[in-house]
Amino acid sequence: MEATAHIAVVGLGVMGRNLARNFARHGYDVAVHDRIPSRTHALIKEFGHEGTFVPAENPEQLVARLRSPRRLMIMEQERDATDAVTDRFTPLLAPGDIVVDGSRAHFADTRRREAASRERGVHFVGVGISGGADGVLHGPSITVGGSEKAYAVLGPMLETISARFDGKACCAHVGGDGAGHYVKMVHDGIARTDSQFLAEAYDMLRKTAGCSPGDIAAIFRTYASGRLNSDLLGITAEVLDHVDARTGSPFVDVVADTADRSGTGHRTVRTALDLASPATVLAQTVFAHSSSGHLRLRSAYRGLPGGDTGQLGPAEAERFCARVEHALYASRIIAYDQAWTMVQDAAAQYGWKIDLAAIAHAWRTDGIMRSALLDRMREAYTVNPYLNSLLADPFFAEEIAQAQVPWRETIASATRRGIPVPAMAAALASYDTLRAPRLPTALVQGQRDHFGAHAYHRIDLPGTYHTDWSNPERPEAHV
Known part of the structure; x- marks a missing residue:
């Protein structure tokens, strides 16, 4: 032929x-x-x-x-x-x-x-x-x-x-x-994190504000009409609205609360570790899913004391719903920033010339990733392809600034009530870690030098040093 x-x-x-x-x-x-x-x-x-x-x-x-x-x-x-x-x-x-x-x-x-x-x-x-x-x-x-x-x-x-x-x-x-x-691997990882954020928001709205799954579906549709617009929010609302035909119960109440402990999320976290790329939000998402399937441990922990379980009154519940929207939005920005950082770290490691604006555009029509937020990210990297971080862009810096109080109050409220929000908490912790002018890692370096002679760097002198901890008054040795 x-x-x-x-x-x-x-x-x-x-x-x-x-x-x-x-x-x-x-x-x-x-x-x-x-x-x-x-x-x-x-x-x-x-x-x-x-x-x-x-x-x-x-x-x-x-x-x-x-x-x-x-x-x-x-x-x-x-x-x-x-x-x-x-x-x-x-x-x-x-x-x-x-x-x-x-x-x-x-x-x-x-x-x-x-x-x-x-x-x-x-x-x-x-x-x-x-x-x-x-x-x-x-x-x-x-x-x-x-x-x-x-x-x-x-x-x-x-x-x-x-x-x-x-x-x-x-x-x-x-x-x-x-x-x-x-890039596809990172895409799958960030999609998994987006799902986890929405699951955590659902959990808080149900346990703190006393909302039913149908109520939360309506709240999510309200979120979707604004800056959090995404196909995944619409999918999530549809799932929450669904009623199980066999029992008449909300569908979400008859589904086992255990996640698959395999998949590309694990692969992405391992890769981030190999590159020393701080993809902490994705890591916490993967570990949260692993914890959900660890039934032996969950059985041992069940019944142990937690936080305040009282629900909010109607007026405060309405304000709480608004704060959760801010927390979702800010957490998503941090998670995406970690994803872009993973791409940049790999590009540096493997010699790839990667256009982040082009990736944001390529993802724009993908069902689970489709969101208005990607348009803003594409704009940011089009204006400055060499951004070290999304938060170096004025728009995203201002958005994070506006979210500070409701973001922190949401995480604090969940913590007081014993509601797990591992991904959102990791996003806030990552933000605070990277914005800190000085970190307690200096103490960790001192500990490592003391018990293992691992040496350390000084802020005032070049080179690497070790202290003789048997006689700490002796001058440090340059190694």
Whole structure:
């Protein structure tokens, strides 16, 4: 058969199938292959009318049907499967061809695969795809990592199938090798934190203000009409409004209060630790979810004394609802600032040139991330691409200043009542840590020098020093 296909998609699970359909709907001829042949046949039988699909029974046939330079997109979801497909196809490709990994791969694996492919003259591109199965079909948010040469060939196709906002494709080339998957990992981490913030707000409103789940749904919709506007708030309100058909109880009351203790959140926290990037809000979110599933510990702690459990009167409850909005907003700013810092720290470590404004735009249409706040962040990084922090931008500095009293009062109220708000409290603690002119870390350094001779730096002299603690009057030794 003549080589006519513009791109190939290998792996026709839900995500791969919908991606292939998206390409076909936009006029591209798509070669398709899956290790389970029935998936290929089912795709063409059910959706063949949407465009041109070119089936292939084996790797050799698939590669032969691709135009040069060949573009081969892998949509396997397991690490070993991605390695197997890459190893099987790469020897069949020619220098200048492009292998694209659209899975949720760990960026370190993408860097490894890119280096190995580069030795053969083949481009390896890691693509972070956000928006879920529906978004992949109708227009995902896409962050691309790989060489600029590869993006020049592949990018126009990805921009064509991506979502659009303000007339511009929500697709960005964010750096070399694993940058696209790294940014996707951070995206998933911040989305998880956003969910935790809303869960903590719900808990406070219910236990402190005495609101029912339906009441809180209405409050969240009010929040969503203002600066906290986001799709996730709307989703959360819908969940809170839902009534369980079996029991007639609020849906949220019949769902087990334990979270999955695996996933990309753990991976993101480990990466932040490796980079010494202070992603404390995400870390507390992950640990909160881990704690929820630790039933043995929860059983041991249950019944132990806590704080005041009295509820507020109607007037004070209304004021409390307004304070919670401030706390949510300020906490989100800090969490996003930590996410951008993680991206900047990785860029410095791996030599990536990353445009944070472009990432904010790419995320703008993603279902769980879609929010007005991203517009402000994009504006901030457009005006000054080299911001060390969002809070160095006048708008965000003023927003945080305005939130100080209600933010602190909300956290204090939760603490007095024994209501856990680990993510919001971590956001406030991070803010106070970074704004402090001097931290008690000086004492920690002294302790470490005393018990382990780890040495320390002085503020008035260059170099590293150690004190002889058996005779502290003796002058410090320069080490």
